[in-house]
Amino acid sequence: MSHLRMRSLLLAAVVLLCPAAAHAIPVDKATSDPGVSLLVSRQRAIPMVSIVIVLRxxxxxxxxxxxxxxxxxAELLQRGTRKHPGKQLATAFDAIGAQFAVGxxxxxxxxxxxxxxEHLDEALDLAAEVLADPAFSQEDFEKVRGEAIADLKASEEDPHTVASRVFLRTLYGDHPYGRQVRGTQASLRRLTREDCRAYWKSISGAKGxxxxxxxxxTGPDLTRRIRRHLAPWLARPGTPFGAPPPLPPPPDAPRIEKIDRPFTQSTIFVGERGIARNDPDYYAIEIFNYVLGGGGFTSRLLDEIRDNLGLAYSVSSDFDERLLPGPFVISLQTKNKTAREALRLVHREVNRALRDGITEKELEDAKAYLTGSYPRRYDTNAEMARFLASAEFYGLGSDYDRIYPARIRAVTRAEVLRAGQAHVHPERFMTVVVGRLRETGWKRP
Structure with missing residues (x-):
């Protein structure tokens, strides 16, 4: 099948699925031995299938x-299997017009x-090789590790990356959430190929x-194909990943980390631990965050600090909800000499939202945007498969496309205020500043 036809069908998927996205997603649920949960949404618009496999x-x-x-x-898994080593794996997927990635x-x-x-069976055979028999060659390992170290070294010139790294470490300490997914240069230099093999063996079992x-x-058709083509993987049930390591106690006092770098502007991260993805306050916090800094040009932080006062090039807020409470961060970039004033205004706007709440118009505008834009999260087959995977992984339900808008619409101003006051504590915010400190007025640590 030509790549031109594949690209044409991908474009058609966007066009044909978008009008239907506002309707409920039909889902078949099943379980395949040895305990693989299957969710299948049949979409007949084009002859394509997108699949996501999640390993906890x-x-x-x-x-x-x-x-x-x-x-x-994850990167090594894309670099070959025993049957298709090196670039042969990518070539095999490419030959049938399939797209494959691991993250x-x-x-x-x-x-x-x-x-x-028409190529689903062949694609599943290749996926089975990746799952059950990856190559993990020493040559590929050295190359992937070297590329990762080089990327991390280059990222030290990016103030956003530096601020993020320090912010996470300050919030979570030695917990896995306290480091970036890519690790550090030091931890990568300690890695061996056998470490990757051991890690993959520990999480790649089919059970769970x-x-x-x-x-x-259809659901029954895919179930049969999975049992046939992923048999090598299904034969290795393994032990499912158990309870995640508990978080250490959160910091109970404010702290500021100052990183002196010769940048023309300061990058500031300020915030604390937020909420887990399955927290009942998620919907009220979605609206609180949208109004505060997550709503782009309509948000209070951007309107006041950038548009009205011209003190920041960009400013936004975000709750990164995860299995455990992820970070809540307000990030901004400003001139070095206005860094302290911009940070003061961030605190002022946060405290105002926690004291006075949001207006009825802000509430309705947030609801209209969040519910109106939500179907665009799954307007292609690939996005729909990822959406279903995320909802199921975090225990939100296979009908989450209907649950989310209904719960957002039900949120009241009082609930937004209560949730904000329960989860946002500016009096103990952690702050990271990356910039030329002598121009900011802050002393070097």
Missing amino acids: GGTLAEPPDKGGVAAVT ASNDMITLSLSTLT ALLTAAGDV
């Missing part, structure tokens, strides 16, 4: 001294596959895994 763990499953092993392992995050490893329905699919296939 991510950086949470990394040994304490092996930061970055999840990310290196690592804090909570999981994901394998993503998109293929024409999650598989979602969207496209031109």
Whole structure:
């Protein structure tokens, strides 16, 4: 099948799925031995199927001294199997017009596959090789690790990356959430190929895994194909990843970390630990954050600090909800000489939101945007498969496309205020400043 036809069908998927995205997603649920949860949404618009396989763990499953092993392992999985070593694996996927990728995050490893329905069996055979018999060659390992170290070294020139690294470490200490998914240069230099093999063996068992699919296939049909073509993987049930390591106690006092770098502007991260993805306050916090700094040009922080006062090039807020409470961070970039004033205004706006709440118009505008834009999160087969995987992984339900808008619409101003006051504590915010400190007025540490 030509690449031109594959690209044409991918474009058609966007066009044909968008009008239907506002309707409920049909889902078939099943379980395949040895305990793989299957969710399949049949979409007949085009003859394609997208599949996501989720393995629990991510950086949470990394040994304490092996930061970055999840990310290196994910990249290695794309570099060949015993049957298709090196570039032969990519060539085999390419020959049938299939797209394949592996990614690592804090909570999981994901394998993503998109293929024409007529080549689904062949694509699943290749995926089975990756799952059950990856090559992990020494040559590929050295190359992937070297590339990762070089990327981390280059990222030290990026103030946003530097601020993020220090911010996470300050909030979470030695917990896996306290480091970036890519690890550090030091931890990567300690890694060996056997570390990657051991990590993969510990999380790649089929038992407890999650598989979602969207496209031109039925649930019963895909279940039969999975049992046939992924048999080598299904024969290795393994032991599912257990409870994640508990978080250490949160910092109970404010702290500021100052990083002196010869940048023309300061990058500031300020915030604390936020909420877990399954927290009941998630919907009220979504609206609180949208109004505060997550709503782009309509947010209070951007309107006041950038548009009205011209003190920041960019400013936004974000709750990164994960299996455990992820970070809540307000980030901004400003001139070095206005860094202290910009930070003062951030605190002022946060305190105003916690004291006075949001207006009725802000509430309605937030609801309209969040519910109106939500279907765009799954307007292709690949996005729909990822959406179903995320909802199932975090225990939100296979009908989450209907649950989310209903719960957002039900939130009241009082609930937004209560949730903000419960989860946002500016009196103990952690702050990281990266810039030329002598121009900011802050002394070097």
